[in-house]
Amino acid sequence: MKLVDDYFLWKADSVINSMTGYAYGSTQVGNVSLDFEIKSVNSKSLDLKIYLPEYLSYLENEIRQITSGKVFRGSIIIKIKVSQHSELSNDYFLNDQVLHTVFEKIQNIEKICDEKNIPLEPLKASDFFAIKGVWGENKNTSTFIDDMKPIILDKANELIESLLQARKKEGQALQTILAEKLTSIMALHKAAEKVLPERSKHLEKNFKSLIDKIISEHSQLDENKIEHEIAIIAMKQDITEELDRLKVHILSMQDLLNSTDVIGKKLDFLSQELNREANTICSKSQYSALTKIGIEMKTLVDQFREQVQNVE
Numbered sequence: 014m015k016l017v018d019d020y021f022l023w024k025a026d027s028v029i030n031s032m033t034g035y036a037y038g039s040t041q042v043g044n045v046s047l048d049f050e051i052k053s054v055n056s057k058s059l060d061l062k063i064y065l066p067e068y069l070s071y072l073e074n075e076i077r078q079i080t081s082g083k084v085f086r087g088s089i090i091i092k093i094k095v096s097q098h099s100e101l102s103n104d105y106f107l108n109d110q111v112l113h114t115v116f117e118k119i120q121n122i123e124k125i126c127d128e129k130n131i132p133l134e135p136l137k138a139s140d141f142f143a144i145k146g147v148w149g150e151n152k153n154t155s156t157f158i159d160d161m162k163p164i165i166l167d168k169a170n171e172l173i174e175s176l177l178q179a180r181k182k183e184g185q186a187l188q189t190i191l192a193e194k195l196t197s198i199m200a201l202h203k204a205a206e207k208v209l210p211e212r213s214k215h216l217e218k219n220f221k222s223l224i225d226k227i228i229s230e231h232s233q234l235d236e237n238k239i240e241h242e243i244a245i246i247a248m249k250q251d252i253t254e255e256l257d258r259l260k261v262h263i264l265s266m267q268d269l270l271n272s273t274d275v276i277g278k279k280l281d282f283l284s285q286e287l288n289r290e291a292n293t294i295c296s297k298s299q300y301s302a303l304t305k306i307g308i309e310m311k312t313l314v315d316q317f318r319e320q321v322q323n324v325e
Contacts, residue, residue, distance in 0.1 A: 029191075029276060030325040031183035032056065032087035036175035040168050042161055048094040049172045053180065055323055056088035057278075064092045068158060069165065076169050083173055085275045086325045087180075091172075093165065111146040180325065187320055191270060191280075194317040198287070199263050201310045205256060205294065205303060212300040216250060219299075250297050255290045262286050277324035284318035 034053040039046065061080055063073050080089060119136070126133050262283050269276040269283075291314055295307035 028181060028273065029184045029188050029270065030177070030180045031187055031323050032180065032277070032325050033183055033323055034176045034179035036172045036179060038168060038172050038175070040164065042164055045161070046096045047161075047165065047168065048092075048096065049168055050090075050092045050094075051172050051176050052090045053084070053087045053176055056086060059084060059086055060088040062088075062090045064090070066093070066095050069093065069095070069161075072162060072165060075166060079166070079170055080173055083177060084325075086277060091169070093169070108146060111144075115144055184324070187324060188270060190320050191317060191324075194313055194320070195263060195266055195270070198310060198313050198317070199260075201306050201313070202256065202259050202263065205252075205306045205310075208300070208302045208306070209252075212298075212303055215300050250299060252294050252297050252303075255293050255297075259287065259290045262290070275325055277321060280321045280324055281318065284314060284321055287314045288318070 032053060032055045034051075036051045037049065039048045041047070059081060061077060061084075063076055065073060065076075076091065080091065123133060125131075266280060266283050266287075269279055288311060291307055291310045295304055295311070298304040298307060
C-alpha cells in the first residue's frame with residue numbers, strides 16, 4: 014500500500030499492537046488444577062492487577078516483572094485459580110496456642126476500653142481466622158507449594174505470550190484501518206492544495222468588490238490605505254502554513270505506523286495536531302470547496318483518533 018502521489022510506501026512487515034486481548038489456560042499438578050486467565054483492555058499506561066490465592070501471593074512480584082517486561086500499555090488483569098486442592102486443605106490446621114493468646118490480648122483490650130469508656134465493635138469468628146498465625150501450615154504443604162512455583166511461572170509466561178499474539182493479531186487489523194484513514198487524509202490534503210488557486214481568485218474578486226463598494230460610498234477615503242488593509246486581511250486568510258504542517262504530521266504518523274515501537278500516545282498527540290490544523294483551515298476558508306474538504310478531513314481525523322485509542 015502507498016499513499017497519494019508516492020509520498021511514502023507502506024512497509025508490509027511492519028506491525029502495531031492493540032491493547033485488547035484475552036488468553037486462557039489450565040494445567041494439572043497432582044490433584045491440583047490451576048486455571049489461568051488474562052484480560053487486556055485500553056489504558057493510558059500499564060495498569061496491572063494480579064489475583065492469586067493467599068498462599069501463592071509471594072509469586073505476585075515475579076509475575077508482575079514477567080508481564081511488565083513484555084506489555085507496556087493497557088489495563089491487564091491476571092487471575093490464577095486453584096481447585097481440587099484437597100492436598101492443601103488437609104495440611105492446614107488451627108493453631109490453638111496462637112488463638113488462645115489472641116483471646117487473652119483481646120480481653121485486655123476490652124478491659125482498657127471499658128475503663129476509658131471507648132466503644133468497640135463486636136467481633137466475629139471470621140475476624141480471628143484472618144489473624145496471621147491462627148492457621149498453621151504443615152511442612153509438606155510448604156514443599157508442595159514451592160514445587161508448584163516453576164510450573165505457575167512457566168504457565169503465566171506462556172499465557173502472556175498468547176496474549177501478545179492476540180494483541181498483535183488485532184493490531185494488524187487496526188493498522189490496516191489507520192493506514193486507509195491516513196491515505197484518505199493525505200488525499201484531502203492534496204485536494205486542498207489544488208483548490209488554492211481558485212480560492213485565491215475568489216477571495217481577490219470579493220476583496221476587489223469590497224474596495225469598489227467602500228470607495229463609492231466614501232469617496233474621501235484613501236484608496237491605497239484601503240488596499241493595504243485588505244492585503245493584510247488576505248495574508249491572514251492564507252493557509253499555506255497549515256497545509257505544510259498537516260503534511261509533516263501525516264508523514265510522521267506514517268513513520269510511526271511503519272515502526273515496531275510503542276506508538277499509541279504519539280499517534281494520539283499527532284491526531285490532536287491534525288484536528289487543530291483542520292479546524293484552522295475551516296475557520297480561514299471563506300470558500301465552499303475548501304470548507305467541504307476541511308470538514309471531511311475533520312471527520313476522518315476523528316475516526317482515526319478513535320481507533321488510535323486502542324493502539325499500544
